[in-house]
Amino acid sequence: MGAEISPKAPTSVADALPSNWVDRWAPAAWRPYLRIGRFDRPIGSWLLLFPCWWSQALAQMNSGDHYPDPFYLLLFAIGAMAMRASGCAYNDYVDRDIDARVQRTQSRPLPSGQISPQAALAFVVIMALIGLAVLINFNSFxxxxxxxxxxxxxxxxxxxRITAYPQIVLGLAFNWGALVGWAAIKGSLGLPALALYAGCVFWTVGYDTIYAHQDREDDALLGLGSTALRFGDDTVSFVGGMYALAGVMWIIAGALAGAHLVYFLAVVLVFLQMSWxxxxxxxxxxxxxxxxxKxxxxxxxxxxxxxxxDMALSWFAGLS
Structure with a gap:
Protein backbone atom coordinates (compact mmCIF):
# COMPACT_ATOMS: atom_id res chain seq x y z
CA MET A 1 0.00 0.00 0.00
CA GLY A 2 3.03 2.23 -0.39
CA ALA A 3 2.78 5.62 -2.02
CA GLU A 4 5.39 7.78 -3.62
CA ILE A 5 4.60 11.50 -3.46
CA SER A 6 5.92 13.35 -6.46
CA PRO A 7 7.52 16.78 -6.00
CA LYS A 8 4.48 18.33 -7.67
CA ALA A 9 1.94 16.56 -5.46
CA PRO A 10 0.05 18.78 -2.99
CA THR A 11 1.63 18.97 0.45
CA SER A 12 -1.78 19.36 2.11
CA VAL A 13 -5.49 19.16 1.35
CA ALA A 14 -7.25 22.40 0.47
CA ASP A 15 -9.96 22.18 3.14
CA ALA A 16 -7.67 21.01 5.97
CA LEU A 17 -6.26 23.48 8.49
CA PRO A 18 -2.57 24.22 7.77
CA SER A 19 -1.69 23.37 11.37
CA ASN A 20 -3.32 19.92 11.38
CA TRP A 21 -1.33 17.13 13.01
CA VAL A 22 -1.06 15.00 9.84
CA ASP A 23 0.80 17.67 7.89
CA ARG A 24 2.97 18.57 10.88
CA TRP A 25 3.85 15.27 12.50
CA ALA A 26 2.89 12.19 10.44
CA PRO A 27 5.57 10.36 8.41
CA ALA A 28 5.44 11.43 4.76
CA ALA A 29 4.55 7.94 3.53
CA TRP A 30 1.51 7.82 5.82
CA ARG A 31 0.09 11.23 4.97
CA PRO A 32 -1.88 10.33 1.80
CA TYR A 33 -3.70 7.55 3.67
CA LEU A 34 -4.36 9.68 6.73
CA ARG A 35 -5.69 12.38 4.40
CA ILE A 36 -7.97 10.06 2.44
CA GLY A 37 -9.30 8.81 5.79
CA ARG A 38 -9.85 12.46 6.85
CA PHE A 39 -7.67 12.10 9.94
CA ASP A 40 -6.45 15.62 9.19
CA ARG A 41 -10.08 16.83 9.36
CA PRO A 42 -11.64 15.15 12.43
CA ILE A 43 -14.98 17.00 12.41
CA GLY A 44 -16.62 14.22 10.40
CA SER A 45 -15.56 11.63 12.95
CA TRP A 46 -17.14 13.69 15.70
CA LEU A 47 -20.38 14.07 13.75
CA LEU A 48 -20.47 10.30 13.12
CA LEU A 49 -19.62 9.50 16.74
CA PHE A 50 -22.06 11.73 18.60
CA PRO A 51 -25.24 9.89 17.52
CA CYS A 52 -23.63 6.66 18.79
CA TRP A 53 -22.76 8.23 22.15
CA TRP A 54 -26.14 9.96 22.47
CA SER A 55 -27.98 6.73 21.76
CA GLN A 56 -25.88 4.73 24.20
CA ALA A 57 -26.39 7.34 26.92
CA LEU A 58 -30.12 7.59 26.20
CA ALA A 59 -30.50 3.81 26.52
CA GLN A 60 -28.48 3.68 29.75
CA MET A 61 -30.46 6.59 31.18
CA ASN A 62 -33.64 4.70 30.34
CA SER A 63 -32.20 1.64 32.09
CA GLY A 64 -31.44 3.62 35.25
CA ASP A 65 -27.66 3.61 34.90
CA HIS A 66 -25.67 6.38 36.58
CA TYR A 67 -23.18 7.13 33.79
CA PRO A 68 -22.41 6.02 30.23
CA ASP A 69 -20.29 2.87 30.08
CA PRO A 70 -16.70 4.09 29.37
CA PHE A 71 -15.77 0.87 27.54
CA TYR A 72 -18.67 1.28 25.12
CA LEU A 73 -17.82 4.96 24.66
CA LEU A 74 -14.29 3.90 23.69
CA LEU A 75 -15.53 1.18 21.34
CA PHE A 76 -17.81 3.63 19.56
CA ALA A 77 -14.97 6.18 19.29
CA ILE A 78 -12.63 3.68 17.65
CA GLY A 79 -15.39 2.33 15.42
CA ALA A 80 -16.50 5.80 14.31
CA MET A 81 -12.96 6.82 13.33
CA ALA A 82 -12.35 3.59 11.43
CA MET A 83 -15.69 3.55 9.60
CA ARG A 84 -15.51 7.23 8.77
CA ALA A 85 -12.06 6.65 7.28
CA SER A 86 -13.32 3.65 5.32
CA GLY A 87 -16.40 5.49 4.09
CA CYS A 88 -14.47 8.60 3.04
CA ALA A 89 -11.91 6.55 1.12
CA TYR A 90 -14.71 4.65 -0.62
CA ASN A 91 -16.45 7.93 -1.45
CA ASP A 92 -13.21 9.36 -2.83
CA TYR A 93 -12.68 6.23 -4.93
CA VAL A 94 -16.13 6.55 -6.47
CA ASP A 95 -15.79 10.32 -6.93
CA ARG A 96 -12.15 10.45 -8.04
CA ASP A 97 -12.97 11.82 -11.52
CA ILE A 98 -15.42 14.38 -10.13
CA ASP A 99 -13.01 15.47 -7.39
CA ALA A 100 -10.35 16.15 -10.02
CA ARG A 101 -12.67 18.78 -11.53
CA VAL A 102 -13.68 20.53 -8.28
CA GLN A 103 -11.32 23.17 -6.93
CA ARG A 104 -11.77 22.27 -3.25
CA THR A 105 -11.15 18.56 -3.81
CA GLN A 106 -8.44 18.53 -6.50
CA SER A 107 -5.73 18.25 -3.85
CA ARG A 108 -7.13 15.08 -2.30
CA PRO A 109 -4.83 12.03 -2.51
CA LEU A 110 -6.64 10.20 -5.32
CA PRO A 111 -7.26 13.01 -7.86
CA SER A 112 -3.81 14.46 -7.18
CA GLY A 113 -2.14 11.10 -7.82
CA GLN A 114 -0.65 10.61 -4.36
CA ILE A 115 -2.11 7.10 -4.13
CA SER A 116 -3.62 4.69 -6.65
CA PRO A 117 -7.28 3.60 -6.80
CA GLN A 118 -6.16 0.08 -5.84
CA ALA A 119 -4.36 1.38 -2.75
CA ALA A 120 -7.44 3.39 -1.80
CA LEU A 121 -9.62 0.26 -1.97
CA ALA A 122 -7.11 -1.63 0.17
CA PHE A 123 -7.35 1.18 2.73
CA VAL A 124 -11.16 0.92 2.63
CA VAL A 125 -10.96 -2.79 3.48
CA ILE A 126 -8.40 -2.37 6.27
CA MET A 127 -10.41 0.35 8.00
CA ALA A 128 -13.61 -1.69 7.62
CA LEU A 129 -11.90 -4.67 9.27
CA ILE A 130 -10.95 -2.47 12.21
CA GLY A 131 -14.59 -1.46 12.43
CA LEU A 132 -15.61 -5.12 12.37
CA ALA A 133 -13.14 -5.89 15.17
CA VAL A 134 -14.95 -3.26 17.26
CA LEU A 135 -18.39 -4.47 16.25
CA ILE A 136 -17.92 -8.07 17.41
CA ASN A 137 -17.77 -6.81 21.01
CA PHE A 138 -21.52 -6.12 20.87
CA ASN A 139 -24.54 -8.40 20.91
CA SER A 140 -25.61 -10.22 17.73
CA PHE A 141 -28.59 -7.95 17.07
CA ARG A 161 -25.77 11.94 -9.58
CA ILE A 162 -29.48 11.08 -9.49
CA THR A 163 -31.19 13.32 -6.92
CA ALA A 164 -31.21 16.90 -5.72
CA TYR A 165 -31.36 15.59 -2.14
CA PRO A 166 -28.20 13.55 -1.52
CA GLN A 167 -28.01 15.06 1.97
CA ILE A 168 -30.99 12.90 2.95
CA VAL A 169 -29.12 9.76 1.93
CA LEU A 170 -26.09 10.98 3.86
CA GLY A 171 -28.26 11.58 6.90
CA LEU A 172 -29.71 8.08 6.77
CA ALA A 173 -26.22 6.55 6.52
CA PHE A 174 -24.26 8.86 8.79
CA ASN A 175 -26.58 8.58 11.79
CA TRP A 176 -27.07 4.82 11.90
CA GLY A 177 -25.19 4.93 15.18
CA ALA A 178 -28.28 6.50 16.76
CA LEU A 179 -29.87 3.07 16.35
CA VAL A 180 -26.74 1.03 17.07
CA GLY A 181 -25.98 2.72 20.40
CA TRP A 182 -29.42 1.90 21.78
CA ALA A 183 -29.26 -1.67 20.45
CA ALA A 184 -25.84 -2.20 22.04
CA ILE A 185 -27.38 -1.57 25.47
CA LYS A 186 -30.88 -2.97 25.00
CA GLY A 187 -30.36 -5.75 22.44
CA SER A 188 -33.27 -4.39 20.39
CA LEU A 189 -34.67 -1.15 19.00
CA GLY A 190 -37.15 1.16 20.67
CA LEU A 191 -39.16 4.29 19.95
CA PRO A 192 -36.66 6.61 21.70
CA ALA A 193 -33.90 5.39 19.38
CA LEU A 194 -36.08 5.86 16.32
CA ALA A 195 -36.98 9.41 17.37
CA LEU A 196 -33.32 10.19 18.08
CA TYR A 197 -32.35 8.80 14.67
CA ALA A 198 -34.98 10.93 12.90
CA GLY A 199 -33.71 14.03 14.69
CA CYS A 200 -30.14 13.22 13.72
CA VAL A 201 -31.13 12.82 10.06
CA PHE A 202 -32.74 16.27 10.07
CA TRP A 203 -29.64 17.68 11.78
CA THR A 204 -27.34 16.20 9.15
CA VAL A 205 -29.45 17.44 6.24
CA GLY A 206 -29.18 20.92 7.79
CA TYR A 207 -25.45 21.03 8.46
CA ASP A 208 -24.49 19.29 5.23
CA THR A 209 -26.56 21.77 3.24
CA ILE A 210 -24.40 24.48 4.80
CA TYR A 211 -21.27 22.50 3.91
CA ALA A 212 -22.45 21.92 0.32
CA HIS A 213 -22.54 25.65 -0.38
CA GLN A 214 -18.74 25.53 -0.65
CA ASP A 215 -19.08 23.47 -3.85
CA ARG A 216 -22.35 24.66 -5.31
CA GLU A 217 -20.83 26.37 -8.39
CA ASP A 218 -18.73 23.32 -9.28
CA ASP A 219 -21.66 21.00 -8.60
CA ALA A 220 -23.88 23.04 -10.91
CA LEU A 221 -21.30 22.91 -13.72
CA LEU A 222 -20.93 19.14 -13.30
CA GLY A 223 -24.68 18.53 -13.17
CA LEU A 224 -24.60 17.18 -9.61
CA GLY A 225 -27.43 17.55 -7.13
CA SER A 226 -27.39 19.04 -3.63
CA THR A 227 -29.82 20.75 -1.30
CA ALA A 228 -27.54 23.80 -1.49
CA LEU A 229 -28.41 24.10 -5.18
CA ARG A 230 -32.01 23.02 -4.69
CA PHE A 231 -32.80 25.73 -2.13
CA GLY A 232 -30.26 28.40 -3.07
CA ASP A 233 -31.24 31.73 -1.52
CA ASP A 234 -33.87 29.93 0.58
CA THR A 235 -31.17 27.90 2.33
CA VAL A 236 -31.45 29.81 5.60
CA SER A 237 -35.16 28.95 5.91
CA PHE A 238 -34.56 25.35 4.86
CA VAL A 239 -31.70 24.78 7.31
CA GLY A 240 -33.69 26.50 10.06
CA GLY A 241 -36.57 24.12 9.41
CA MET A 242 -34.29 21.08 9.50
CA TYR A 243 -32.74 22.19 12.77
CA ALA A 244 -36.15 22.88 14.31
CA LEU A 245 -37.33 19.38 13.38
CA ALA A 246 -34.13 17.93 14.83
CA GLY A 247 -34.76 19.69 18.14
CA VAL A 248 -38.37 18.51 18.28
CA MET A 249 -37.40 14.89 17.61
CA TRP A 250 -34.67 15.01 20.27
CA ILE A 251 -37.21 16.31 22.78
CA ILE A 252 -39.55 13.45 21.83
CA ALA A 253 -36.70 10.94 22.17
CA GLY A 254 -35.89 12.21 25.66
CA ALA A 255 -39.53 12.16 26.73
CA LEU A 256 -39.98 8.60 25.51
CA ALA A 257 -36.82 7.51 27.34
CA GLY A 258 -37.85 9.16 30.63
CA ALA A 259 -35.40 12.08 30.57
CA HIS A 260 -35.56 14.86 33.15
CA LEU A 261 -35.38 18.67 33.05
CA VAL A 262 -31.62 18.94 32.63
CA TYR A 263 -31.71 17.01 29.36
CA PHE A 264 -34.42 19.24 27.92
CA LEU A 265 -32.45 22.32 28.98
CA ALA A 266 -29.53 20.88 27.01
CA VAL A 267 -31.77 20.56 23.94
CA VAL A 268 -32.74 24.22 24.34
CA LEU A 269 -29.04 25.16 24.50
CA VAL A 270 -28.43 23.08 21.38
CA PHE A 271 -31.28 24.80 19.57
CA LEU A 272 -29.84 28.21 20.48
CA GLN A 273 -26.49 27.18 19.00
CA MET A 274 -28.16 25.99 15.80
CA SER A 275 -30.18 29.22 15.68
CA TRP A 276 -26.89 31.13 15.78
CA LYS A 294 -17.73 22.64 12.11
CA ASP A 310 -29.40 13.75 33.63
CA MET A 311 -27.99 10.36 34.61
CA ALA A 312 -25.75 11.82 37.34
CA LEU A 313 -28.46 14.02 38.87
CA SER A 314 -30.89 11.10 38.93
CA TRP A 315 -28.29 9.13 40.87
CA PHE A 316 -27.74 11.93 43.38
CA ALA A 317 -31.48 12.40 43.77
CA GLY A 318 -31.80 8.71 44.57
CA LEU A 319 -29.13 9.03 47.30
CA SER A 320 -30.85 11.92 49.03
Missing part, protein backbone atom coordinates in the same frame (compact mmCIF):
# COMPACT_ATOMS: atom_id res chain seq x y z
CA UNK A 142 -26.31 -4.91 17.14
CA UNK A 143 -23.77 -6.58 14.86
CA UNK A 144 -26.34 -7.31 12.16
CA UNK A 145 -28.01 -3.92 12.60
CA UNK A 146 -24.68 -2.17 12.03
CA UNK A 147 -23.79 -4.34 9.04
CA UNK A 148 -27.14 -3.50 7.42
CA UNK A 149 -26.08 0.14 7.21
CA UNK A 150 -23.50 -0.77 4.58
CA UNK A 151 -26.24 -0.82 1.93
CA UNK A 152 -26.95 2.89 2.44
CA UNK A 153 -23.24 3.67 2.76
CA UNK A 154 -22.57 1.99 -0.59
CA UNK A 155 -25.35 3.94 -2.31
CA UNK A 156 -24.52 7.38 -0.92
CA UNK A 157 -21.68 8.42 -3.30
CA UNK A 158 -24.00 7.91 -6.27
CA UNK A 159 -26.91 9.88 -4.80
CA UNK A 160 -25.77 13.29 -6.04
CA UNK A 277 -25.68 29.11 12.80
CA UNK A 278 -28.78 30.02 10.83
CA UNK A 279 -28.85 33.68 11.88
CA UNK A 280 -25.20 34.29 10.95
CA UNK A 281 -24.98 32.06 7.86
CA UNK A 282 -23.62 33.65 4.69
CA UNK A 283 -23.99 31.16 1.87
CA UNK A 284 -21.75 33.27 -0.37
CA UNK A 285 -18.78 33.01 2.03
CA UNK A 286 -17.20 29.51 1.95
CA UNK A 287 -15.27 30.10 5.18
CA UNK A 288 -18.44 31.23 6.93
CA UNK A 289 -20.15 28.02 5.80
CA UNK A 290 -17.22 25.85 6.86
CA UNK A 291 -17.03 27.28 10.36
CA UNK A 292 -20.77 26.98 10.95
CA UNK A 293 -20.62 23.40 9.74
CA UNK A 295 -19.53 24.30 15.02
CA UNK A 296 -21.90 21.34 15.09
CA UNK A 297 -19.31 19.63 17.27
CA UNK A 298 -20.57 22.00 20.00
CA UNK A 299 -24.07 20.60 19.42
CA UNK A 300 -22.69 17.12 19.97
CA UNK A 301 -20.94 17.90 23.23
CA UNK A 302 -23.88 19.90 24.62
CA UNK A 303 -26.42 17.12 24.08
CA UNK A 304 -24.03 14.49 25.44
CA UNK A 305 -23.41 16.64 28.51
CA UNK A 306 -27.16 16.95 29.01
CA UNK A 307 -27.60 13.18 28.92
CA UNK A 308 -24.67 12.59 31.29
CA UNK A 309 -25.91 15.26 33.69
Missing amino acids: TIWLAISSLVIVAVYPFAK QVATLDINDPMNCLWRF SNRDVGFALLAGLAA
Whole structure:
Protein backbone atom coordinates (compact mmCIF):
# COMPACT_ATOMS: atom_id res chain seq x y z
CA MET A 1 0.00 0.00 0.00
CA GLY A 2 3.03 2.23 -0.39
CA ALA A 3 2.78 5.62 -2.02
CA GLU A 4 5.39 7.78 -3.62
CA ILE A 5 4.60 11.50 -3.46
CA SER A 6 5.92 13.35 -6.46
CA PRO A 7 7.52 16.78 -6.00
CA LYS A 8 4.48 18.33 -7.67
CA ALA A 9 1.94 16.56 -5.46
CA PRO A 10 0.05 18.78 -2.99
CA THR A 11 1.63 18.97 0.45
CA SER A 12 -1.78 19.36 2.11
CA VAL A 13 -5.49 19.16 1.35
CA ALA A 14 -7.25 22.40 0.47
CA ASP A 15 -9.96 22.18 3.14
CA ALA A 16 -7.67 21.01 5.97
CA LEU A 17 -6.26 23.48 8.49
CA PRO A 18 -2.57 24.22 7.77
CA SER A 19 -1.69 23.37 11.37
CA ASN A 20 -3.32 19.92 11.38
CA TRP A 21 -1.33 17.13 13.01
CA VAL A 22 -1.06 15.00 9.84
CA ASP A 23 0.80 17.67 7.89
CA ARG A 24 2.97 18.57 10.88
CA TRP A 25 3.85 15.27 12.50
CA ALA A 26 2.89 12.19 10.44
CA PRO A 27 5.57 10.36 8.41
CA ALA A 28 5.44 11.43 4.76
CA ALA A 29 4.55 7.94 3.53
CA TRP A 30 1.51 7.82 5.82
CA ARG A 31 0.09 11.23 4.97
CA PRO A 32 -1.88 10.33 1.80
CA TYR A 33 -3.70 7.55 3.67
CA LEU A 34 -4.36 9.68 6.73
CA ARG A 35 -5.69 12.38 4.40
CA ILE A 36 -7.97 10.06 2.44
CA GLY A 37 -9.30 8.81 5.79
CA ARG A 38 -9.85 12.46 6.85
CA PHE A 39 -7.67 12.10 9.94
CA ASP A 40 -6.45 15.62 9.19
CA ARG A 41 -10.08 16.83 9.36
CA PRO A 42 -11.64 15.15 12.43
CA ILE A 43 -14.98 17.00 12.41
CA GLY A 44 -16.62 14.22 10.40
CA SER A 45 -15.56 11.63 12.95
CA TRP A 46 -17.14 13.69 15.70
CA LEU A 47 -20.38 14.07 13.75
CA LEU A 48 -20.47 10.30 13.12
CA LEU A 49 -19.62 9.50 16.74
CA PHE A 50 -22.06 11.73 18.60
CA PRO A 51 -25.24 9.89 17.52
CA CYS A 52 -23.63 6.66 18.79
CA TRP A 53 -22.76 8.23 22.15
CA TRP A 54 -26.14 9.96 22.47
CA SER A 55 -27.98 6.73 21.76
CA GLN A 56 -25.88 4.73 24.20
CA ALA A 57 -26.39 7.34 26.92
CA LEU A 58 -30.12 7.59 26.20
CA ALA A 59 -30.50 3.81 26.52
CA GLN A 60 -28.48 3.68 29.75
CA MET A 61 -30.46 6.59 31.18
CA ASN A 62 -33.64 4.70 30.34
CA SER A 63 -32.20 1.64 32.09
CA GLY A 64 -31.44 3.62 35.25
CA ASP A 65 -27.66 3.61 34.90
CA HIS A 66 -25.67 6.38 36.58
CA TYR A 67 -23.18 7.13 33.79
CA PRO A 68 -22.41 6.02 30.23
CA ASP A 69 -20.29 2.87 30.08
CA PRO A 70 -16.70 4.09 29.37
CA PHE A 71 -15.77 0.87 27.54
CA TYR A 72 -18.67 1.28 25.12
CA LEU A 73 -17.82 4.96 24.66
CA LEU A 74 -14.29 3.90 23.69
CA LEU A 75 -15.53 1.18 21.34
CA PHE A 76 -17.81 3.63 19.56
CA ALA A 77 -14.97 6.18 19.29
CA ILE A 78 -12.63 3.68 17.65
CA GLY A 79 -15.39 2.33 15.42
CA ALA A 80 -16.50 5.80 14.31
CA MET A 81 -12.96 6.82 13.33
CA ALA A 82 -12.35 3.59 11.43
CA MET A 83 -15.69 3.55 9.60
CA ARG A 84 -15.51 7.23 8.77
CA ALA A 85 -12.06 6.65 7.28
CA SER A 86 -13.32 3.65 5.32
CA GLY A 87 -16.40 5.49 4.09
CA CYS A 88 -14.47 8.60 3.04
CA ALA A 89 -11.91 6.55 1.12
CA TYR A 90 -14.71 4.65 -0.62
CA ASN A 91 -16.45 7.93 -1.45
CA ASP A 92 -13.21 9.36 -2.83
CA TYR A 93 -12.68 6.23 -4.93
CA VAL A 94 -16.13 6.55 -6.47
CA ASP A 95 -15.79 10.32 -6.93
CA ARG A 96 -12.15 10.45 -8.04
CA ASP A 97 -12.97 11.82 -11.52
CA ILE A 98 -15.42 14.38 -10.13
CA ASP A 99 -13.01 15.47 -7.39
CA ALA A 100 -10.35 16.15 -10.02
CA ARG A 101 -12.67 18.78 -11.53
CA VAL A 102 -13.68 20.53 -8.28
CA GLN A 103 -11.32 23.17 -6.93
CA ARG A 104 -11.77 22.27 -3.25
CA THR A 105 -11.15 18.56 -3.81
CA GLN A 106 -8.44 18.53 -6.50
CA SER A 107 -5.73 18.25 -3.85
CA ARG A 108 -7.13 15.08 -2.30
CA PRO A 109 -4.83 12.03 -2.51
CA LEU A 110 -6.64 10.20 -5.32
CA PRO A 111 -7.26 13.01 -7.86
CA SER A 112 -3.81 14.46 -7.18
CA GLY A 113 -2.14 11.10 -7.82
CA GLN A 114 -0.65 10.61 -4.36
CA ILE A 115 -2.11 7.10 -4.13
CA SER A 116 -3.62 4.69 -6.65
CA PRO A 117 -7.28 3.60 -6.80
CA GLN A 118 -6.16 0.08 -5.84
CA ALA A 119 -4.36 1.38 -2.75
CA ALA A 120 -7.44 3.39 -1.80
CA LEU A 121 -9.62 0.26 -1.97
CA ALA A 122 -7.11 -1.63 0.17
CA PHE A 123 -7.35 1.18 2.73
CA VAL A 124 -11.16 0.92 2.63
CA VAL A 125 -10.96 -2.79 3.48
CA ILE A 126 -8.40 -2.37 6.27
CA MET A 127 -10.41 0.35 8.00
CA ALA A 128 -13.61 -1.69 7.62
CA LEU A 129 -11.90 -4.67 9.27
CA ILE A 130 -10.95 -2.47 12.21
CA GLY A 131 -14.59 -1.46 12.43
CA LEU A 132 -15.61 -5.12 12.37
CA ALA A 133 -13.14 -5.89 15.17
CA VAL A 134 -14.95 -3.26 17.26
CA LEU A 135 -18.39 -4.47 16.25
CA ILE A 136 -17.92 -8.07 17.41
CA ASN A 137 -17.77 -6.81 21.01
CA PHE A 138 -21.52 -6.12 20.87
CA ASN A 139 -24.54 -8.40 20.91
CA SER A 140 -25.61 -10.22 17.73
CA PHE A 141 -28.59 -7.95 17.07
CA THR A 142 -26.31 -4.91 17.14
CA ILE A 143 -23.77 -6.58 14.86
CA TRP A 144 -26.34 -7.31 12.16
CA LEU A 145 -28.01 -3.92 12.60
CA ALA A 146 -24.68 -2.17 12.03
CA ILE A 147 -23.79 -4.34 9.04
CA SER A 148 -27.14 -3.50 7.42
CA SER A 149 -26.08 0.14 7.21
CA LEU A 150 -23.50 -0.77 4.58
CA VAL A 151 -26.24 -0.82 1.93
CA ILE A 152 -26.95 2.89 2.44
CA VAL A 153 -23.24 3.67 2.76
CA ALA A 154 -22.57 1.99 -0.59
CA VAL A 155 -25.35 3.94 -2.31
CA TYR A 156 -24.52 7.38 -0.92
CA PRO A 157 -21.68 8.42 -3.30
CA PHE A 158 -24.00 7.91 -6.27
CA ALA A 159 -26.91 9.88 -4.80
CA LYS A 160 -25.77 13.29 -6.04
CA ARG A 161 -25.77 11.94 -9.58
CA ILE A 162 -29.48 11.08 -9.49
CA THR A 163 -31.19 13.32 -6.92
CA ALA A 164 -31.21 16.90 -5.72
CA TYR A 165 -31.36 15.59 -2.14
CA PRO A 166 -28.20 13.55 -1.52
CA GLN A 167 -28.01 15.06 1.97
CA ILE A 168 -30.99 12.90 2.95
CA VAL A 169 -29.12 9.76 1.93
CA LEU A 170 -26.09 10.98 3.86
CA GLY A 171 -28.26 11.58 6.90
CA LEU A 172 -29.71 8.08 6.77
CA ALA A 173 -26.22 6.55 6.52
CA PHE A 174 -24.26 8.86 8.79
CA ASN A 175 -26.58 8.58 11.79
CA TRP A 176 -27.07 4.82 11.90
CA GLY A 177 -25.19 4.93 15.18
CA ALA A 178 -28.28 6.50 16.76
CA LEU A 179 -29.87 3.07 16.35
CA VAL A 180 -26.74 1.03 17.07
CA GLY A 181 -25.98 2.72 20.40
CA TRP A 182 -29.42 1.90 21.78
CA ALA A 183 -29.26 -1.67 20.45
CA ALA A 184 -25.84 -2.20 22.04
CA ILE A 185 -27.38 -1.57 25.47
CA LYS A 186 -30.88 -2.97 25.00
CA GLY A 187 -30.36 -5.75 22.44
CA SER A 188 -33.27 -4.39 20.39
CA LEU A 189 -34.67 -1.15 19.00
CA GLY A 190 -37.15 1.16 20.67
CA LEU A 191 -39.16 4.29 19.95
CA PRO A 192 -36.66 6.61 21.70
CA ALA A 193 -33.90 5.39 19.38
CA LEU A 194 -36.08 5.86 16.32
CA ALA A 195 -36.98 9.41 17.37
CA LEU A 196 -33.32 10.19 18.08
CA TYR A 197 -32.35 8.80 14.67
CA ALA A 198 -34.98 10.93 12.90
CA GLY A 199 -33.71 14.03 14.69
CA CYS A 200 -30.14 13.22 13.72
CA VAL A 201 -31.13 12.82 10.06
CA PHE A 202 -32.74 16.27 10.07
CA TRP A 203 -29.64 17.68 11.78
CA THR A 204 -27.34 16.20 9.15
CA VAL A 205 -29.45 17.44 6.24
CA GLY A 206 -29.18 20.92 7.79
CA TYR A 207 -25.45 21.03 8.46
CA ASP A 208 -24.49 19.29 5.23
CA THR A 209 -26.56 21.77 3.24
CA ILE A 210 -24.40 24.48 4.80
CA TYR A 211 -21.27 22.50 3.91
CA ALA A 212 -22.45 21.92 0.32
CA HIS A 213 -22.54 25.65 -0.38
CA GLN A 214 -18.74 25.53 -0.65
CA ASP A 215 -19.08 23.47 -3.85
CA ARG A 216 -22.35 24.66 -5.31
CA GLU A 217 -20.83 26.37 -8.39
CA ASP A 218 -18.73 23.32 -9.28
CA ASP A 219 -21.66 21.00 -8.60
CA ALA A 220 -23.88 23.04 -10.91
CA LEU A 221 -21.30 22.91 -13.72
CA LEU A 222 -20.93 19.14 -13.30
CA GLY A 223 -24.68 18.53 -13.17
CA LEU A 224 -24.60 17.18 -9.61
CA GLY A 225 -27.43 17.55 -7.13
CA SER A 226 -27.39 19.04 -3.63
CA THR A 227 -29.82 20.75 -1.30
CA ALA A 228 -27.54 23.80 -1.49
CA LEU A 229 -28.41 24.10 -5.18
CA ARG A 230 -32.01 23.02 -4.69
CA PHE A 231 -32.80 25.73 -2.13
CA GLY A 232 -30.26 28.40 -3.07
CA ASP A 233 -31.24 31.73 -1.52
CA ASP A 234 -33.87 29.93 0.58
CA THR A 235 -31.17 27.90 2.33
CA VAL A 236 -31.45 29.81 5.60
CA SER A 237 -35.16 28.95 5.91
CA PHE A 238 -34.56 25.35 4.86
CA VAL A 239 -31.70 24.78 7.31
CA GLY A 240 -33.69 26.50 10.06
CA GLY A 241 -36.57 24.12 9.41
CA MET A 242 -34.29 21.08 9.50
CA TYR A 243 -32.74 22.19 12.77
CA ALA A 244 -36.15 22.88 14.31
CA LEU A 245 -37.33 19.38 13.38
CA ALA A 246 -34.13 17.93 14.83
CA GLY A 247 -34.76 19.69 18.14
CA VAL A 248 -38.37 18.51 18.28
CA MET A 249 -37.40 14.89 17.61
CA TRP A 250 -34.67 15.01 20.27
CA ILE A 251 -37.21 16.31 22.78
CA ILE A 252 -39.55 13.45 21.83
CA ALA A 253 -36.70 10.94 22.17
CA GLY A 254 -35.89 12.21 25.66
CA ALA A 255 -39.53 12.16 26.73
CA LEU A 256 -39.98 8.60 25.51
CA ALA A 257 -36.82 7.51 27.34
CA GLY A 258 -37.85 9.16 30.63
CA ALA A 259 -35.40 12.08 30.57
CA HIS A 260 -35.56 14.86 33.15
CA LEU A 261 -35.38 18.67 33.05
CA VAL A 262 -31.62 18.94 32.63
CA TYR A 263 -31.71 17.01 29.36
CA PHE A 264 -34.42 19.24 27.92
CA LEU A 265 -32.45 22.32 28.98
CA ALA A 266 -29.53 20.88 27.01
CA VAL A 267 -31.77 20.56 23.94
CA VAL A 268 -32.74 24.22 24.34
CA LEU A 269 -29.04 25.16 24.50
CA VAL A 270 -28.43 23.08 21.38
CA PHE A 271 -31.28 24.80 19.57
CA LEU A 272 -29.84 28.21 20.48
CA GLN A 273 -26.49 27.18 19.00
CA MET A 274 -28.16 25.99 15.80
CA SER A 275 -30.18 29.22 15.68
CA TRP A 276 -26.89 31.13 15.78
CA GLN A 277 -25.68 29.11 12.80
CA VAL A 278 -28.78 30.02 10.83
CA ALA A 279 -28.85 33.68 11.88
CA THR A 280 -25.20 34.29 10.95
CA LEU A 281 -24.98 32.06 7.86
CA ASP A 282 -23.62 33.65 4.69
CA ILE A 283 -23.99 31.16 1.87
CA ASN A 284 -21.75 33.27 -0.37
CA ASP A 285 -18.78 33.01 2.03
CA PRO A 286 -17.20 29.51 1.95
CA MET A 287 -15.27 30.10 5.18
CA ASN A 288 -18.44 31.23 6.93
CA CYS A 289 -20.15 28.02 5.80
CA LEU A 290 -17.22 25.85 6.86
CA TRP A 291 -17.03 27.28 10.36
CA ARG A 292 -20.77 26.98 10.95
CA PHE A 293 -20.62 23.40 9.74
CA LYS A 294 -17.73 22.64 12.11
CA SER A 295 -19.53 24.30 15.02
CA ASN A 296 -21.90 21.34 15.09
CA ARG A 297 -19.31 19.63 17.27
CA ASP A 298 -20.57 22.00 20.00
CA VAL A 299 -24.07 20.60 19.42
CA GLY A 300 -22.69 17.12 19.97
CA PHE A 301 -20.94 17.90 23.23
CA ALA A 302 -23.88 19.90 24.62
CA LEU A 303 -26.42 17.12 24.08
CA LEU A 304 -24.03 14.49 25.44
CA ALA A 305 -23.41 16.64 28.51
CA GLY A 306 -27.16 16.95 29.01
CA LEU A 307 -27.60 13.18 28.92
CA ALA A 308 -24.67 12.59 31.29
CA ALA A 309 -25.91 15.26 33.69
CA ASP A 310 -29.40 13.75 33.63
CA MET A 311 -27.99 10.36 34.61
CA ALA A 312 -25.75 11.82 37.34
CA LEU A 313 -28.46 14.02 38.87
CA SER A 314 -30.89 11.10 38.93
CA TRP A 315 -28.29 9.13 40.87
CA PHE A 316 -27.74 11.93 43.38
CA ALA A 317 -31.48 12.40 43.77
CA GLY A 318 -31.80 8.71 44.57
CA LEU A 319 -29.13 9.03 47.30
CA SER A 320 -30.85 11.92 49.03
